[in-house]
Amino acid sequence: METELTKLLQIKHPIIQAPMFLVSNVAMVKEAMNSGIAGCIPALNYRTLDELKVALRELKAAKPKGGAFGFNLIVNKSNVKYKGQLDVICEEGCDFIITSLGNPAETINRAHEVGIKVFCDVVDLNFAKKVEDLGADAIIAVNNEAGGHRGNIAPEKLIKELKVHCNIPIISAGGVGCKADVDKMLGYGAAGVSVGSPFIASEEANVTEEYKQACVDYGADDIVMTERISGTPCTVINTPYVQKIGTKQTWLESILNKNKKLKKWVKMIRFSIGMRATEKAAKQATYKTVWVAGPSIEYTTRILPTKQIISRLVG
Structure with a gap:
């Protein structure tokens, strides 16, 4: 299925394996890429910048045609590792960055200089317009069915509102566990979906x-x-x-x-x-x-x- 997201990342299916703190890892993302979807890992899953660098290089070496990978950055002041993580990601390269919990302006500017796309987590139209004005390549619309830090607006209402008022692709995050859910979000106007919680119970996840x-x-x-x-x-x-x-x-x-x-x-x-x-x-x-x-x-x-x-x- 071709959508704005599949064209943007050159992937087969309009799905991003969402970045999950402690859960996401290189093995999961390799499987995602080999299955024709994109995978993403929180940079905070790596204790050191050297470990982050190794993960980036391993994913670049394993990336197949029709696969894409990215990293998630917490861009507010609570993440004291942010600057160093951004430096490493921009030096090594990846397909996209997802920003969360802060102002993404610096990330967007730095990433675009080296050809990396930036998708920004938002929970409402106000933030969506702000990140669009900053130059984001797509919006991650975090709805009230998402896991972790979720939004307060139902998927249908949020997607349709953003679709009307924004001019960049909308990627819906939350409430997707099967193909029928994917189709539903695309039917509302999303260019793709970001899916996290179903992958916690994967054999590759590094959790108990x-x-x-x-x-x-x-x-x-x-x-x-x-x-x-x-x-x-x-x-x-x-x-x-x-x-x-x-x-x-x-x-x-x-x-x-x-x-x-x-x-x-x-x-x-x-x-x-x-x-x-x-x-x-x-x-x-x-x-x-x-x-x-x-x-x-x-x-x-x-x-x-x-x-x-x-x-x-x-x-």
């Missing part, structure tokens, strides 16, 4: 079997929003531990977040603490487990190779 099995055992009705991970509402599986600790920020965080001078620092601290807790949950199973996922795990009935999950999406 318990995390993968949780995506099999739980479904859409078991996804809740929590403020306890990054300071920004995030979707997680409603495990007994999540039920025990609650999903709201602490009373102290609530008070500090009302102070304009302290708010930024509170968010940075919460982000750092939350990321460490999420990493621990992904790498080892304990009773204190918080697993990030979206409602599209509804379609996950067993742990499968990445290529079989992609087959479910492309039909």
Whole structure:
């Protein structure tokens, strides 16, 4: 199927394997490219810039005709590694960058200088127009069915609104677990979709079997929003531990977040603490487990190779 996204990235199917913190890796992206879709990895999945460089070189060497790969950058001040990550990505090269949680202006300018396309996460028309004006190549429309840091607008409403008012491709993120969902988003006017949660339960994912099995055992009705991970509402599986600790920020965080001078620092601290807790949950199973996922795990009935999950999406 040819769409603006397939033409933009020269891929067979209008699907991006979404970047997922701790989950996405080179093995998954290789399978994505070999199956005719694009794959993306968060730069934060690599502790050092040298590790990031090795991953970029490995993916470039493995890239087949009709495949594409990219990296996700957190572009706000909470990511102290951002500048170095951007330098490495621009030096080594990839097909695209997805920006999240901040002003993408610098990333767009630097990436375009070396021929890398930039897609920007947005949750509404206001941000979509801003990134379009900055020169983004496409918009990642994060709707209210996405996993992780989601938006607040339903897929149909968000896609149609952006389609009317924006002149660059719209890539819908959230609520896609099978081919019928892909077709639905394209029918609303999207040029493609970004799919994450179904790939958590892939054989290639670098997370515990318990995390993968949780995506099999739980479904859409078991996804809740929590403020306890990054300071920004995030979707997680409603495990007994999540039920025990609650999903709201602490009373102290609530008070500090009302102070304009302290708010930024509170968010940075919460982000750092939350990321460490999420990493621990992904790498080892304990009773204190918080697993990030979206409602599209509804379609996950067993742990499968990445290529079989992609087959479910492309039909």
